Amino acid sequence: MSQPYIEEEFRNKLDLDLWKRISKFALGHKRLLIPLTSSALLLSVVEALFPFATKVAIEIVEQGRPVIEVWKPGAIYFSLAVTLSILVLVFIRCAGGISHHISHDIKRDCFQRLQELEFAFYDAQPTGWLISRLTADCDRLSRILAWGFLDLVWGVFYVLAMSAVMLAINWKLALVVLSTIPPLIVISRFFQKRMLLASRQIRKHNARITASYNEGIAGVKTTKTLGREKQALSEFEGMSTDMYGASVRRAMLGAVYLPLVMTIGSIGSGLALWYGGHSVLSGYISLGTLVMFISFAGSFFFPINQIAMVLAEMQGAQAAGERVMGLLATYPKIKDSEEVKNRIATYAESSSMDPNIACDGYPHIINQIEFKNLSFSYNDKEAVLKNFNLTVTRGQTIALVGPSGGGKSTIVSLVSRFYEPTEGQLLFNDVDYRKRSLDWLQGQLGIVLQTPHLFNGSICENIRYGRLDATDEEIIEAAKIVNAHEFVMKLDDGYETKIGEGGALLSTGEKQLVSFARALIANPQIFIMDEATSSIDTETEKLIQEGMSKVFEGRISFVIAHRLSTIRSADQILVIQKGEIEEQGTHEELLANRGHYYELYVNQFRRERVRQELEAS
Numbered sequence: 001m002s003q004p005y006i007e008e009e010f011r012n013k014l015d016l017d018l019w020k021r022i023s024k025f026a027l028g029h030k031r032l033l034i035p036l037t038s039s040a041l042l043l044s045v046v047e048a049l050f051p052f053a054t055k056v057a058i059e060i061v062e063q064g065r066p067v068i069e070v071w072k073p074g075a076i077y078f079s080l081a082v083t084l085s086i087l088v089l090v091f092i093r094c095a096g097g098i099s100h101h102i103s104h105d106i107k108r109d110c111f112q113r114l115q116e117l118e119f120a121f122y123d124a125q126p127t128g129w130l131i132s133r134l135t136a137d138c139d140r141l142s143r144i145l146a147w148g149f150l151d152l153v154w155g156v157f158y159v160l161a162m163s164a165v166m167l168a169i170n171w172k173l174a175l176v177v178l179s180t181i182p183p184l185i186v187i188s189r190f191f192q193k194r195m196l197l198a199s200r201q202i203r204k205h206n207a208r209i210t211a212s213y214n215e216g217i218a219g220v221k222t223t224k225t226l227g228r229e230k231q232a233l234s235e236f237e238g239m240s241t242d243m244y245g246a247s248v249r250r251a252m253l254g255a256v257y258l259p260l261v262m263t264i265g266s267i268g269s270g271l272a273l274w275y276g277g278h279s280v281l282s283g284y285i286s287l288g289t290l291v292m293f294i295s296f297a298g299s300f301f302f303p304i305n306q307i308a309m310v311l312a313e314m315q316g317a318q319a320a321g322e323r324v325m326g327l328l329a330t331y332p333k334i335k336d337s338e339e340v341k342n343r344i345a346t347y348a349e350s351s352s353m354d355p356n357i358a359c360d361g362y363p364h365i366i367n368q369i370e371f372k373n374l375s376f377s378y379n380d381k382e383a384v385l386k387n388f389n390l391t392v393t394r395g396q397t398i399a400l401v402g403p404s405g406g407g408k409s410t411i412v413s414l415v416s417r418f419y420e421p422t423e424g425q426l427l428f429n430d431v432d433y434r435k436r437s438l439d440w441l442q443g444q445l446g447i448v449l450q451t452p453h454l455f456n457g458s459i460c461e462n463i464r465y466g467r468l469d470a471t472d473e474e475i476i477e478a479a480k481i482v483n484a485h486e487f488v489m490k491l492d493d494g495y496e497t498k499i500g501e502g503g504a505l506l507s508t509g510e511k512q513l514v515s516f517a518r519a520l521i522a523n524p525q526i527f528i529m530d531e532a533t534s535s536i537d538t539e540t541e542k543l544i545q546e547g548m549s550k551v552f553e554g555r556i557s558f559v560i561a562h563r564l565s566t567i568r569s570a571d572q573i574l575v576i577q578k579g580e581i582e583e584q585g586t587h588e589e590l591l592a593n594r595g596h597y598y599e600l601y602v603n604q605f606r607r608e609r610v611r612q613e614l615e616a617s
């Protein structure tokens with residue numbers, strides 16, 4: 001992401017309302033939050049008491065009392081030190097715990113919401129970006145809520161405790177010392193914000209340099225063949241120069257900031273010495289009190305620096321907070337209506353165990369799906385489907401063909417209720433599917449896509465993902481039906497073969513066969529194949545085709561295919577053009593029609609013949 005974007009994050013004022021909402025995640029962990037806050041409070045008091053012990057010790061010497069009496073402040077000092085260590089132990093334990101819990105809670109809530117949200121949400125957000133941003137955002141927020149909160153409580157109370165002790169002992173001298181706080185606050189805020197910004201820019205440049213280094217080496221062949229070495233080097237140098245600039249800026253800020261705040265601390269001590277010295281000479285205060293004030297004057301820098309740092313981090317993390325809270329405030333639009341929820345609850349209470357009735361009280365078996373005067377648009381502007389009518393009965397296979405962008409995938413997305421009709425209805429057994437349980441409906445789908453997504457694991461695990469309680473025998477049976485068994489048995493570990501990230505160790509065709517078996521094992525009533533055969537070789541296509549006829553038996557199937565050979569035996573073939581049915585019928589009927597389908601088929605057939613002849617020659 002570009003630099004101006006980072007700067008943008010810092011430009012906004014601290015949004016307290018946002019942080020109040022985010023802090024709800026911490027409030028759920030009172031068992032840790034209470035000891036954390038208490039230890040931070042006590043810590044600030046204990047630290048403020050150290051100079052007090054010094055004052056008592058000096059006063060004993062000053063008053064010429066027996067040296068043996070110094071043991072009292074010594075003992076106080078020692079007890080304070082022990083208490084301090086225990087408090088540090090407590091707060092590290094509590095802050096670590098809270099940070100972990102908050103991170104887990106935020107991630108869990110986001111994950112749950114992402115699972116609930118419908119496809120339309122993902123259309124607007126690239127998945128990769130969403131994952132990387134959310135993980136980083138959640139970690140950042142949990143760190144601030146735990147460690148930042150600790151620093152903030154400690155810092156504020158340390159300043160208050162020191163001020164209270166000083167004001168109680170000598171308010172005039174206290175006011176002189178406290179006069180250094182406002183400039184300390186202004187300067188710390190100014191520098192901390194900029195130093196954090198510079199540090200982030202360094203990290204960004206560093207990441208870019210590493211990426212470019214990787215790319216440069218991985219793509220060295222391309223660079224060489226295109227004679228681009230000089231350009232690659234100059235790009236690399238440009239990035240290094242940017243990084244150098246940011247590093248120098250960060251170093252300069254640090255180099256100015258530290259001496260500046262130390263000078264202010266020294267001025268505070270100087271003022272205390274000047275004003276307090278007079279008071280000592282006039283006998284208003286003891287030497288011990290003066291030493292204590294000087295020590296306090298030099299201590300304000302630490303908590304104020306810490307507070308400024310946390311505030312800067314909070315300011316910089318606001319965009320992350322808005323993203324996370326924004327996601328959590330986004331509710332799925334496609335969900336069970338109250339009426340459906342009530343019906344599901346009533347049916348669950350009736351404890352009827354009829355396998356022919358679904359959880360929502362309607363029949364489980366889908367005998368018919370009907371698109372009734374259905375229109376649909378993705379963005380409420382241009383209709384993708386216009387007044388679409390179609391009736392499909394159980395056991396039928398519907399093939400959808402036609403030019404790219406015609407609306408084929410949209411039709412099956414609507415059947416799957418990933419989207420809902422804008423106008424008209426989709427009826428399952430004459431009941432609008434919005435009156436049915438969404439979970440039940442989506443549980444009846446078996447979907448195989450062009451680029452099936454497999455998970456890192458064994459083939460067996462991937463097929464079982466379709467139905468978690470499937471036995472090994474059932475898995476093998478499913479693999480046999482879709483003709484995957486043969487290739488699986490040729491692998492070293494058979495069904496236990498690990499297939500790598502996203503199934504990377506399998507070919508596209510093999511992945512399709514596995515995902516076909518995975519879809520089948522769930523015993524879905526509706527089967528959907530969207531371009532599932534378009535990027536595979538003829539051999540695998542034949543395997544899939546053979547599998548298809550067995551799999552589709554007794555179900556409602558939608559097959560989208562560019563390769564018309566795949567769909568010849570479909571009960572109805574629909575040529576979809578610009579969201580409307582242009583032609584409809586069986587393969588033979590459509591060929592006899594000599595229409596669009598005929599054109600497509602003949603062209604493809606010719607191409608296929610030419611290819612085969614070329615291969616043969």
Ligand SMILES: Nc1ncnc2c1ncn2[C@@H]1O[C@H](COP(=O)(O)OP(=O)(O)OP(=O)(O)O)[C@@H](O)[C@H]1O
Nearest residue numbers: 123378379384402403404405406407408409410411
């Ligand atoms: N998620 C989406 N958001 C907005 N518009 C979309 C979305 N998906 C598809 N469209 C648009 O809807 C129209 C129909 O798309 P669809 O994916 O249904 O076509 P298709 O027939 O499946 O095409 P292809 O053969 O290329 O897969 C196209 O104009 C497309 O740009």
Ligand SMILES: [Mg+2]
Nearest residue numbers: 408409410530
């Ligand atoms: Mg499509």
